[in-house]
Amino acid sequence: MNNSLLSSPIEYLKGVGPQRGELLRKYLDIHTCKDLLEFFPFRYIDRSVVNKIADINEQTQYIQLSGRIHQLKVIGTNRAKRLAAKFTDETGTIDLVWFQSVDWILKTINPNVSYIVFGKPQLFKGFFNISHPEIEPVIAGVKTEQGKGLQPVYSSTETLRKRYLDSKGILKITQQLCEQLSEKELPEFLPYSLLQSQDLISRFRAYRNIHFPSSEGELYAAKKRLKFEELFLLQLKMVKQKAIRVENSKGFVFPHLDKFFNDFYRNHLPFKLTGAQERVLKEIRRDTLSGKQMNRLLQGDVGSGKTIVALFTMLMALDNGFQACLLAPTEILATQHYEGISQLLKPLGIHVVLLTGSTKSAARKMILSNLKEGTFQIAIGTHALLEDTVQFKNLGIAIVDEQHRFGVAQRAKLWQKNIQPPHVLVMTATPIPRTLAMTVYGDLDVSIINELPPGRKPIKTVHRTEASRTAVFNFLKDEIAKGRQIYVVYPLIEESEALDLKSLMEGFDAIARWFPLPDYAVSVVHGKMPAATKEYEMQRFVKGETDIMVATTVIEVGVNVPNASVMIIENTERFGLSQLHQLRGRVGRGAEQSFCILMTGEKVSYTAKQRLRVMCETNDGFVIAEEDLRLRGPGEIDGTRQSGDIALKIAELPQDSPLLEAARRQAFKLLEEDPTLEMQENKPLQEYLKNMAEGAIWAKIS
Ligand code: ADP
Numbered sequence: 082m083n084n085s086l087l088s089s090p091i092e093y094l095k096g097v098g099p100q101r102g103e104l105l106r107k108y109l110d111i112h113t114c115k116d117l118l119e120f121f122p123f124r125y126i127d128r129s130v131v132n133k134i135a136d137i138n139e140q141t142q143y144i145q146l147s148g149r150i151h152q153l154k155v156i157g158t159n160r161a162k163r164l165a166a167k168f169t170d171e172t173g174t175i176d177l178v179w180f181q182s183v184d185w186i187l188k189t190i191n192p193n194v195s196y197i198v199f200g201k202p203q204l205f206k207g208f209f210n211i212s213h214p215e216i217e218p219v220i221a222g223v224k225t226e227q228g229k230g231l232q233p234v235y236s237s238t239e240t241l242r243k244r245y246l247d248s249k250g251i252l253k254i255t256q257q258l259c260e261q262l263s264e265k266e267l268p269e270f271l272p273y274s275l276l277q278s279q280d281l282i283s284r285f286r287a288y289r290n291i292h293f294p295s296s297e298g299e300l301y302a303a304k305k306r307l308k309f310e311e312l313f314l315l316q317l318k319m320v321k322q323k324a325i326r327v328e329n330s331k332g333f334v335f336p337h338l339d340k341f342f343n344d345f346y347r348n349h350l351p352f353k354l355t356g357a358q359e360r361v362l363k364e365i366r367r368d369t370l371s372g373k374q375m376n377r378l379l380q381g382d383v384g385s386g387k388t389i390v391a392l393f394t395m396l397m398a399l400d401n402g403f404q405a406c407l408l409a410p411t412e413i414l415a416t417q418h419y420e421g422i423s424q425l426l427k428p429l430g431i432h433v434v435l436l437t438g439s440t441k442s443a444a445r446k447m448i449l450s451n452l453k454e455g456t457f458q459i460a461i462g463t464h465a466l467l468e469d470t471v472q473f474k475n476l477g478i479a480i481v482d483e484q485h486r487f488g489v490a491q492r493a494k495l496w497q498k499n500i501q502p503p504h505v506l507v508m509t510a511t512p513i514p515r516t517l518a519m520t521v522y523g524d525l526d527v528s529i530i531n532e533l534p535p536g537r538k539p540i541k542t543v544h545r546t547e548a549s550r551t552a553v554f555n556f557l558k559d560e561i562a563k564g565r566q567i568y569v570v571y572p573l574i575e576e577s578e579a580l581d582l583k584s585l586m587e588g589f590d591a592i593a594r595w596f597p598l599p600d601y602a603v604s605v606v607h608g609k610m611p612a613a614t615k616e617y618e619m620q621r622f623v624k625g626e627t628d629i630m631v632a633t634t635v636i637e638v639g640v641n642v643p644n645a646s647v648m649i650i651e652n653t654e655r656f657g658l659s660q661l662h663q664l665r666g667r668v669g670r671g672a673e674q675s676f677c678i679l680m681t682g683e684k685v686s687y688t689a690k691q692r693l694r695v696m697c698e699t700n701d702g703f704v705i706a707e708e709d710l711r712l713r714g715p716g717e718i719d720g721t722r723q724s725g726d727i728a729l730k731i732a733e734l735p736q737d738s739p740l741l742e743a744a745r746r747q748a749f750k751l752l753e754e755d756p757t758l759e760m761q762e763n764k765p766l767q768e769y770l771k772n773m774a775e776g777a778i779w780a781k782i783s
């Protein structure tokens with residue numbers, strides 16, 4: 082394969098050289114010609130459209146005008162020198178201004194010639210002007226950039242711009258590269274029949290046309306091809322991974338449900354399961370009968386009742402002589418699970434233990450030996466459960482709550498807790514949009530609880546600013562008078578930990594003043610407290626001894642106080658959507674109407690406003706997750722893409738989900754027809770996959 086041009090270092094490209102090569106590496110992560118080719122424009126300008134000066138308004142972005150430049154005037158001297166001019170078309174006049182290269186521009190402009198002027202109008206002292214416009218003389222009979230189609234715009238940085246690597250500079254070197262490229266360097270590897278059925282253009286054309294499309298249609302086709310390619314390769318890998326996993330991993334079979342499962346279901350279940358809970362249990366049941374290892378992700382909004390599903394799943398294992406474990410990310414949550422579950426299972430005579438970092442060594446020793454001998458059937462705990470010293474006699478199922486808090490390596494440790502890996506169920510209350518789940522967790526099976534237990538009143542969410550502080554506090558007083566409890570949550574991030582802690586403590590002081598003893602009691606909890614103090618403060622609130630709990634996001638996960646019906650979130654603008662939704666899930670757990678009050682300063686950014694709107698409008702975690710993805714998606718920063726957890730170079734989620742689904746279907750189909758890609762038509766693909774095997778990062782779970 083001739084890859085010499087694309088794999089060659091960027092400084093060898095004509096027009097780059099060592100100095101600019103260094104800059105490209107440092108600032109844009111462009112090391113080779115291939116990197117440059119994959120540095121896609123983030124925007125295009127349609128040079129075929131000519132606007133009129135009269136049409137300019139405050140919303141106008143980049144425009145292209147045609148007319149004459151006159152009244153050129155140099156203002157100031159030396160370093161403060163600038164060049165001002167008037168530009169007139171048949172509808173009006175606008176100012177042009179240059180701060181650099183004044184002499185040179187002055188020399189080149191010919192007042193007797195028509196120019197195409199391109200730039201971004203800005204309002205200055207009530208008049209529009211364009212600074213540093215691109216100008217090009219219109220010469221009859223000579224082709225200008227006009228009509229050449231779409232011009233790519235590349236993102237750049239201040240430093241790069243100073244070294245002639247602005248958008249135009251990058252355009253020039255990319256153009257240089259494209260001129261040298263031949264089809265040999267970008268050979269097609271997708272099977273012809275796939276190109277046909279999906280209506281895709283060739284790779285070579287796509288790479289050229291994404292940089293230099295001559296029309297919107299061409300651009301669309303180029304993007305479609307490259308997006309499909311990206312998603313298809315990703316899916317191919319995932320489908321294959323899954324096939325290998327299913328093939329290789331034998332799973333324990335749980336045929337019996339007689340002893341514990343049915344007894345609990347019939348005689349001790351405190352409520353009726355929701356339809357969604359029933360459905361998920363059936364899915365898990367099917368997995369545990371299949372003879373293959375289960376690797377399942379359970380998604381369910383906060384409060385949707387995942388714990389009871391976990392409990393039933395553990396009983397399936399116990400009924401068949403296996404042990405089970407439940408892993409939680411925090412000590413608070415593990416303890417809460419332990420208390421709830423051992424309470425529920427008491428009538429069945431099942432031995433449940435709690436193992437965390439603060440389990441005393443004598444107790445730990447006793448627990449470890451009993452787990453190893455199999456006398457303890459269920460272990461609930463934190464990371465402490467993952468340690469090698471924790472051994473089971475016969476672990477049949479491992480469940481991970483709030484799986485996103487655990488690393489891949491940590492989850493993988495669970496696989497080694499038995500000679501044959503146990504079934505794995507990971508649960509999350511952070512709903513991952515379906516599209517993203519398909520990409521990130523492509524080799525997992527996904528179950529969804531999309532129904533809340535009956536009788537829940539939707540949480541009322543409002544946005545308030547500092548100006549309403551008194552009204553908000555008075556509202557709290559009313560709620561406390563009704564016997565309710567309240568959370569007040571502050572953001573705390575590591576980068577600004579000291580400051581954040583300070584604002585938390587100031588907030589706590591202010592609240593303590595507004596809600597003084599002995600009429601009110603306030604507790605405070607944050608991650609920097611000693612575990613014992615934290616636990617004590619938490620318990621005071623759980624038991625109803627305090628009315629208000631001031632906390633950082635440590636309460637985000639799991640805490641269950643049904644009597645707490647109001648949540649105030651301070652500095653809401655600093656939280657992401659998914660996190661806000663998680664936090665809000667701490668209220669709305671009882672029968673009372675619950676409230677969530679989102680506090681911000683008077684001025685908030687546009688995206689923060691969007692987030693606030695979404696939070697006030699919906700309680701649906703899946704809608705919020707989709708919105709979160711959309712808001713965090715492309716557009717935040719010019720030319721960069723942040724699609725949640727995965728790095729996609731060109732595809733955008735959720736916008737491209739139809740393409741993703743098509744890619745996934747085709748990946749399945751292809752591997753079904755030709756699992757090893759041996760067929761003549763698929764050989765190039767096989768070859769390509771082999772070549773890209775190293776260096777690729779594939780998301781994998783458990
Ligand atoms: P999460 O999915 O957030 O982990 P939990 O399992 O903690 O939710 O359940 C939230 C609350 O709902 C618990 O108090 C639980 O007992 C209750 N619950 C769960 N399922 C049902 C149901 N089917 N009917 C009534 N209440 C339920």
Ligand code: MG
Binds near residue numbers: 387388482639
């Ligand atoms: Mg939970």
